[in-house]
Amino acid sequence: MPIAFNPSVSAALPGPAWLVDLRREVVEGIGDVDPPSTDEEVWRYSRIGDLDLDRFQPLAIQAPLVKPFMDSGATDANAATVVLRNGWLEDSSISTEAAALGVTVGRIGDLGDGAAYFASVLSTPADLFGHLNRAFGPEPLAVVVPDGVRLDAPIVVRVHTDADSAALFPRLFVRCGVDTDVTVVEHHTSASEVVSMVSPVLEAQVEADARLRHALVQNLGTGLWNLAHQAFRVDQNATVETFVAGLGGCYARTRTDCRLVGRGAEARLTAAYYGEQDQTHDFRTFQEHAAPDTTSELLFKGALDGTSRSIYSGLIKVDPEAVRTRAYQTNRNIKLSADAWAHSVPNLEIETDDVVCSHASTVSPVDEEQLFYLESRGVPTTIAERLLVEGFFDDVISRAPTEAVGLALRATLVERLDRRLRNLRPEAAA
Amino acid sequence: MTSERVLCIEGLCAKAGDAHILGGIDLEVRPGEVHAIMGPNGSGKSTLSHVLMGRPGYEVTAGSVTLDGTDLLELAPWERAQAGLFLALQHPTEVPGVSLESMLVEAAVAGGRDPDGIRAALVVEAERIGFDEKFLGRPVNVDLSGGEKKRNEALQMSVIRPRYAVLDEIDSGLDVDALAAVARRVQDATDETGLGVLVITHFSRLLEVLEPDRVHVLSHGRIHTSGGPELAEELEADGYTGILGEAVDAPEVAVELGLGPDPFADPLA
Ligand SMILES: Nc1ncnc2c1ncn2[C@@H]1O[C@H](COP(=O)(O)OP(=O)(O)OP(=O)(O)O)[C@@H](O)[C@H]1O
Ligand SMILES: [Mg+2]
Numbered sequence: 244m245p246i247a248f249n250p251s252v253s254a255a256l257p258g259p260a261w262l263v264d265l266r267r268e269v270v271e272g273i274g275d276v277d278p279p280s281t282d283e284e285v286w287r288y289s290r291i292g293d294l295d296l297d298r299f300q301p302l303a304i305q306a307p308l309v310k311p312f313m314d315s316g317a318t319d320a321n322a323a324t325v326v327l328r329n330g331w332l333e334d335s336s337i338s339t340e341a342a343a344l345g346v347t348v349g350r351i352g353d354l355g356d357g358a359a360y361f362a363s364v365l366s367t368p369a370d371l372f373g374h375l376n377r378a379f380g381p382e383p384l385a386v387v388v389p390d391g392v393r394l395d396a397p398i399v400v401r402v403h404t405d406a407d408s409a410a411l412f413p414r415l416f417v418r419c420g421v422d423t424d425v426t427v428v429e430h431h432t433s434a435s436e437v438v439s440m441v442s443p444v445l446e447a448q449v450e451a452d453a454r455l456r457h458a459l460v461q462n463l464g465t466g467l468w469n470l471a472h473q474a475f476r477v478d479q480n481a482t483v484e485t486f487v488a489g490l491g492g493c494y495a496r497t498r499t500d501c502r503l504v505g506r507g508a509e510a511r512l513t514a515a516y517y518g519e520q521d522q523t524h525d526f527r528t529f530q531e532h533a534a535p536d537t538t539s540e541l542l543f544k545g546a547l548d549g550t551s552r553s554i555y556s557g558l559i560k561v562d563p564e565a566v567r568t569r570a571y572q573t574n575r576n577i578k579l580s581a582d583a584w585a586h587s588v589p590n591l592e593i594e595t596d597d598v599v600c601s602h603a604s605t606v607s608p609v610d611e612e613q614l615f616y617l618e619s620r621g622v623p624t625t626i627a628e629r630l631l632v633e634g635f636f637d638d639v640i641s642r643a644p645t646e647a648v649g650l651a652l653r654a655t656l657v658e659r660l661d662r663r664l665r666n667l668r669p670e671a672a673a
Numbered sequence: 674m675t676s677e678r679v680l681c682i683e684g685l686c687a688k689a690g691d692a693h694i695l696g697g698i699d700l701e702v703r704p705g706e707v708h709a710i711m712g713p714n715g716s717g718k719s720t721l722s723h724v725l726m727g728r729p730g731y732e733v734t735a736g737s738v739t740l741d742g743t744d745l746l747e748l749a750p751w752e753r754a755q756a757g758l759f760l761a762l763q764h765p766t767e768v769p770g771v772s773l774e775s776m777l778v779e780a781a782v783a784g785g786r787d788p789d790g791i792r793a794a795l796v797v798e799a800e801r802i803g804f805d806e807k808f809l810g811r812p813v814n815v816d817l818s819g820g821e822k823k824r825n826e827a828l829q830m831s832v833i834r835p836r837y838a839v840l841d842e843i844d845s846g847l848d849v850d851a852l853a854a855v856a857r858r859v860q861d862a863t864d865e866t867g868l869g870v871l872v873i874t875h876f877s878r879l880l881e882v883l884e885p886d887r888v889h890v891l892s893h894g895r896i897h898t899s900g901g902p903e904l905a906e907e908l909e910a911d912g913y914t915g916i917l918g919e920a921v922d923a924p925e926v927a928v929e930l931g932l933g934p935d936p937f938a939d940p941l942a
Contacts, residue, residue, distance in 0.1 A: 611729055613766055613767075615726075615728050615750060616813070617771070618749065619750050620751075620754055620776055620833065621751055621754035621780035621783060622779045623779075630775060630779065631770070634768070634769055634770020634812065
């Protein structure tokens with residue numbers, strides 16, 4: 244997979260001098276970066292071999308806004324609302340309360356210490372896409388919440404794609420200062436009919452005693468290739484709750500690296516995904532325990548219909564010094580069709596004795612006993628399946644960071660299940 | 674054509690896996706009638722109830738079942754329920770994430786009945802059998818005690834108002850008061866809506882309130898003896914050995930009795 248991306252595109256990208264230099268360095272070295280291969284565990288079972296990067300071109304400038312922008316989701320109820328269109332900052336607004344508390348939302352170059360933030364959580368790119376994001380991404384968005392600030396309302400970031408045949412590299416940096424309480428909700432969407440590749444990166448730094456709730460609601464069009472990477476660094480006694488709703492995309496990959504670096508740090512990782520037609524959802528998770536008394540708990544649940552596929556591959560890694568680690572990992576999959584396919588690969592790498600770890604994974608059809616029970620009360624088979632699948636997602640939905648995210652996810656799942664029902668029982672739709 | 678109102682089981686034979694369990698059951702339950710089925714552990718009582726509702730894992734090898742003229746064996750389980758059959762399971766299944774109300778609402782919608790009254794009916798019926806209203810909000814059977822699950826089955830029967838109900842050991846796990854309340858509720862349904870009942874039990878206590886018209890003793894997948902209510906008392910006093918003799922703990926006897934149309938059996942034997 245030689246990279247046909249034109250280096251002059253990278254050179255033409257605007258930004259502060261340090262970023263321009265950094266891009267140039269990355270572009271110069273990019274020829275030496277091996278493209279991902281399914282021989283690597285972290286890409287095993289993926290469809291990376293089917294991705295034809297030549298079809299997509301990075302953008303040197305923001306594409307002009309042809310159609311008036313969709314609803315940005317800005318409401319007075321948000322602490323801040325930001326729109327990244329094709330990776331570029333299109334629009335942002337911040338509530339008076341949040342601004343008064345010193346919260347900043349804007350281009351990373353506008354921060355005096357922006358250079359120090361960039362790549363501070365993700366010091367080396369994980370793969371070719373990480374390099375491409377650095378080389379061909381526009382200036383990243385930075386959200387900084389100063390020490391001690393507690394935000395009741397969420398910061399909402401819309402990451403929208405409307406450029407066609409484009410390779411897009413949005414990048415977001417979040418810093419939650421000491422003893423902060425922050426909720427960040429990202430909505431990833433795309434214009435219908437667009438066929439592009441989006442490879443976003445999130446770096447989130449959760450400092451001591453802070454709490455970050457983060458959601459990524461991925462509802463891209465079915466023409467999109469999505470290769471997302473999110474990295475969290477969690478300091479002493481801080482907590483991160485991550486939440487991914489994997490709904491759209493033709494191939495949607497989300498890699499989550501959660502590093503617990505301070506004593507007593509905690510992470511709760513959640514995902515819900517639904518595959519239909521020939522979608523592929525691909526999740527890679529790393530629960531890295533690098534300090535004593537750290538806890539991580541992961542629950543990923545998915546339902547697969549049609550010929551859709553899912554991959555869950557997760558590693559719990561416990562460093563020698565991370566004594567008294569508690570780490571849990573659960574992945575459950577329901578196959579709604581005989582042709583759907585789910586791979587679940589949990590892994591442990593533990594270098595100390597004093598730990599409590601568990602992992603569990605299941606791939607199964609809808610529970611036959613439960614199905615029979617509902618049917619024996621008079622509920623038609625397909626409707627019983629819908630009830631059971633909705634119920635299956637109950638616990639993950641209850642872990643959504645905001646009520647709005649939970650409701651939106653439930654609504655989308657119900658819509659998908661209704662569509663499934665209409666396809667299976669056309670007579671009932673009439 | 675108006676067909677006769679009866680749940681009619683004729684020559685019903687069924688196997689689970691490779692095992693022949695039911696060896697030719699004949700039973701007729703009419704509206705308002707109560708038929709009790711008793712019999713030793715493993716004699717096939719639950720199997721009969723499952724086969725009637727079409728639970729996966731069984732194969733009907735011979736015989737027929739009709740409900741008011743409708744061939745049940747042709748139908749999917751939910752269609753059997755919609756045709757008017759109800760099954761209270763011996764071991765009710767827990768269904769996490771699904772509420773009792775949404776389940777019954779979907780059942781009502783599928784049957785073309787008004788779902789709006791379900792909530793109110795649940796409250797009224799729960800009161801009638803002493804089922805605490807707080808359980809109504811829970812996912813179906815989740816975190817209910819054994820006895821509460823049985824009450825939940827009785828509650829659902831009352832709300833669904835089937836034409837025929839098969840109650841598989843609905844009394845097991847119930848405390849004395851609950852037993853009386855549930856038995857009375859079923860008895861009332863036979864009077865009020867003409868419910869026909871096939872009640873499976875090990876104890877005559879239930880039958881003191883829910884008075885059976887007939888008592889059938891099942892052994893090795895066949896009805897060995899049928900009689901009036903006095904048969905239940907006899908069983909209580911003498912145990913099964915008194916009535917079934919050797920058959921109780923000698924499964925081979927079932928084969929000698931011609932259990933099931935074994936395709937490899939000698940037809941002249
Ligand atoms: N899937 C199966 N494969 C083989 N044998 C089975 C299967 N299911 C049930 N059986 C057997 O069928 C027989 C009848 O079981 P059933 O549950 O109908 O008994 P029962 O009369 O309801 O007993 P109890 O009074 O204990 O409830 C038992 O011997 C049981 O072991
Ligand atoms: Mg039984």
